[in-house]
Amino acid sequence: MIYIKTAEDIEKMRIACDLVSRTLGEVAKWIEPGVTTFRLDTIAREFILDNGGKPSCLGYHGFPGTLCIEVNDTVVHGFPSDYALREGDIIGTDCVVEINGFNGDSCYTFAVGDVDEKTLNLMKVTKESLYKGIEAAKEGKRIGDISNAVQTYCERHGYSVVREMCGHGIGKSMHEDPEVPNYGRRGIGPVLKNGMCIAIEPMINLGSKNIKISQEDGWTCRTRDGKPSAHYEHTIVINGEEPEILTTFDYIEAALKEKGLK
Ligand code: MF3
Ligand code: CO
DSSP: OOOBOOHHHHHHHHHHHHHHHHHHHHHHHHOSTTOBHHHHHHHHHHHHHHTTOEESSTTGGGOOOSEEEEETTEEEOOOOOSOBOOTTOEEEEEEEEEETTEEEEEEEEEEOSSOOHHHHHHHHHHHHHHHHHHHTOOTTOBHHHHHHHHHHHHHHTTOEEOSSOOEEEOSSSSSEEEEEOSSOOTTOSSBOOTTBEEEEOOEEESSOSOEEEOTTTSOOEEETTOOOEEEOBEEEEOOTTSOEEOSOSHHHHHHHHHTTOO
């Protein structure tokens, strides 16, 4: 069941998406060698609560964090922990916020200090692929058009697309129909209609596409080959020829600029 949002719903989506974007902007300020992922998680949780929101991931099927923490070879769903970030790491922080009954979902992958060129390029291409997917998200097109745009772009650069995890519809629930895979054929899947809200989230690997889920915690998803994976996510609403991006990386980018990074 795909829910089409009313103008009023979309206004509430904007508020939730702005809050999750500002939350990641706060997290961005603290990304540096030595900071633990617990600390990042606490910063996010307190910021959301201080602003009247609810951390949607916390307690979701028992998930223990406000943020999903994705260090280096972790693709998605890592737990906050006492791990202290090291120079050369990359870290994705994936966050969902609920406020006024609606959810906003976003993810950004950061470099910790100096990161090798190959990994920086993976991050760059993954972020660009998100915008390729968004460009394809026009009224009357299909989910497969988004999927194919992401896949084609990443594979052309020699990277591989994780198959097991997808983007998704979003609204009153953080995961709604339809699924939004990051691979697939053009012209297949549900038709995009104005007022549909979806989260597009390429999860792209430097090496092979294969992943494994931790036997220990049942959640943490890592690359099989131990090579890095990058992840960026926006929540958008279908709106004719010009999808509206409801989340923004502006707060993150302003925070990074403030620290003299880009
Ligand atoms: N933010 C994730 C997504 O993009 C969902 C996290 S699942 C949870 O779909 F269990 F960690 F909450
Ligand atoms: Co998502």
